[in-house]
Amino acid sequence: MRKARAPVTLQDVADRAQVSTATVSRFVNQPNVLAEATAERVRRAIEATGYVPNRIAGSLASNRSHLVAALVPDVAQSIFNATIEAMISELANDGYLTMLGLTGIDNVRMAELVEAALGQRVDAIILTGILTDRRSRKLLRNSNATVIETWGLPADPIDVAVGFSHFDVGVEIARFALDRGYDRPHLLSARGTRAQERRDGFVDAWCAAGRDVPDETFFDAPTRFGQGRAAFRKVAKMSPRPDLVICSSDWLAQGLLVEAASAGLKVPDELAVIGFGNLAMASEMRPTITTIEIDGGRIGREAVEVLRRRSRGEEIQSRHIDVGFRLIARDSA
C-alpha cells in the first residue's frame, strides 16, 4: 500500500500563484512582508496543492535546522520526564522540534547519539547524563550548537549548565538528620551517577559534625522498587539496625517502606526513610515520603530560555544556572 511520491514543491506553488519561488518562501517564513493580495494568492495555491514545506531543504539552505536534541538515560520511569516534557513543549512553542535520544544506563550510547545529533546539525543539544567521552566533548565544543548540561552543575561545563548542586543536597540531608537526632544513617546509592555526589555531601557534613563515616550500600542504576525491597532485607538484619536510610530515589524509598510495613516496623520511629525526587507517589502513598524536591520542569524551561537568549544574539552572562532544591519533611523521616 505504498503511496506515490507527492512532489509538491515550492516551484509548483509558485507557478500556480504566478509568483516567484522567493515569494512563496517568504510567505512561509515571514508572511508579513508580502502584500495582502499576493499573500492571498499564495495561500490559495498552497491550499489547492496541499503543499508541505520541505524543512530539510530549508535547513540546508538557511543553515538552521530548528531541531534540538535531548539526550536522556531513559524515559520509562525517569526522574527526568518532567524536564523532557517541559522542554519539548516550550520548544514546540518556539517552532523547534525535539529529537529524543536514549543514552541508556551508564550512558553507553551517549557518544554515538551526540554524533548523530550533530549530524542533523541541531541548533542545540541538551544533556542530562554525564558526558565523559573526550571525542564527544571535543565535537560539541567545536560545533555551532548550543550545549546545555542539565541536572548538575559541573565545574567546567561544555557550554552552559542548568541544575543544582548534588553535593549540597547531601549536606542538607545531613543537616536534617542531625537536627532530628538520627544516629545511625545508612546510605543507599546508585553507582556511577550523581547520587555519588550527594553521598559525598552527606558524608562530608556528617563527619564534620564529629560523627563516624556512615555505612552504605551501592546499586547499579537505575534504582527501582525491587532494589528498595532487597535493601530493606539487608538493612533489617544489621545490628545495630540503622535508624535512617537515605535513598537515592523515591522508588528505592517506596520499596523499602512497603517491606517495612509488611515486616511491621514503625516508620519513622523504628526506621526512617528519605527519598529523592519528590515523584508523585512520594506525597500520595502512605506513609508519605520525606524527600528532596527538584523542579524538573523548571530545569527544562530554563534550558529553553538559554536557547532563546542565544538565538536573540544575547550574551549568556553565567555558565551556571542553579535552580536549587528543597527538602520536604513528611511522614517517613
Place this chain on the structure above:
Amino acid sequence: MRKARAPVTLQDVADRAQVSTATVSRFVNQPNVLAEATAERVRRAIEATGYVPNRIAGSLASNRSHLVAALVPDVAQSIFNATIEAMISELANDGYLTMLGLTGIDNVRMAELVEAALGQRVDAIILTGILTDRRSRKLLRNSNATVIETWGLPADPIDVAVGFSHFDVGVEIARFALDRGYDRPHLLSARGTRAQERRDGFVDAWCAAGRDVPDETFFDAPTRFGQGRAAFRKVAKMSPRPDLVICSSDWLAQGLLVEAASAGLKVPDELAVIGFGNLAMASEMRPTITTIEIDGGRIGREAVEVLRRRSRGEEIQSRHIDVGFRLIARDSA
C-alpha cells in the same frame, strides 16, 4: 561564547584524502565498496578534520531522512513510556533518529505536529493518540511516510495499526466481574480517550448477562492519583455502595486504594478495585492491584518491525497487528 562556524565538508575531506567527494560519500554510506587502501586514506582524513557528515544535505539529496516522528499525548507519567522507549531504542539500532512530539491532552497539538513531522520528511510517523483531524489524515495519506497508529485497532487505519481491542478488554473485565460474583460495578473512565471503548465493552458484556447498566463517573484525562481519591469519596457515599470500581488507569486505582485504606475499608471484601496498565506500582504496592497488562514495549517493537519490512520493500500483509492483553488477578479484586 559562540563558536566559529566549523565548515568541514565532504569536499574538505575529499581534498585531504586526494579522492573525489563521491568516494568519501561512499565511505560514509557503504564502506565495503571502497578498496581498503582508499578507505584508509579517507578514514584518516576524516579523523584529522573532525568531519561530521551533514545528514541534512544527505537527506535532501537522497530523499530519505532516517527520521521517525513519534507523537504521544505526554511523557511525564505516561502509560506509553514503555512503547516510546522500546521504539526509540529499536530505531536507533537501525540508524533512525526519533523526534518526539507531545500532542497534549485531547491531542490538541496533533495536527500541527503532524505537519511539522511531514515537513521534516520523516520516513515514518507513529501515533498513539487518536487522529480525527481530516486535513491531517489527508496529509498523512498523501505522504510517502509509513503511518503507524498504536495502542488501538481502528477499523480503518490510515496505514497500519498496532495495538489491541479496548472493547475486548472491557468484555474481559465484565467476564471477570461476573465470574467473581461482583454485583454493583462502578465505572471510572477518562473522557475522550480509548477508556470509553473499554467502558462500552464492559457495559455490553455486562448487560448481555442480564444485568442493569452500571453507574459511571467520567474524568478529564489524564487520570491521576488525586482523581482516584476524589472518586473514592464519591463512591463511598453512594448507597448502595458499589462493590467493584473499574478504573481506567492504575493511578486512579492506586488513589482509590490509598483512600480506602485510610477509611478502614477492607479490600477486596468491602470494596474491590481493578486498574489498567499494570504499571510498576500495581504489583509493588500493598495491596497489589488487579489490572490489565499491556505489553507496551512489544507495541513499540512491532511498530518498528513494520518499518523494517517496508524499507525492505516487503508488502505488509495485514493492516492490523494485535498484541493482545492479559488480565492479572491480584489482591485488589
Place this chain on the structure above:
DNA sequence: TTGCCTAATGTAAGCGCTTGCAACACATTT
C-alpha cells in the same frame, strides 16, 4: 595481442529551499 569483464573511482547534475542583491512601482520631498 585484442577484446571483454569486473571492480574502483570520478564527473556532474541535481535535491528544494533561502537570501543578498537588483529591479521596479509608487509616494513623498525638494
Place this chain on the structure above:
DNA sequence: AAATGTGTTGCAAGCGCTTACATTAGGCAA
C-alpha cells in the same frame, strides 16, 4: 521635474550531499 525613500517582488547562486552514468585500470580468456 528630479531626487529620494519605501514597499514588493524577482533573479540566481548557492547550501552539502547522493547517485546515475562515465571512465579507468587491471585480470583473464581467446
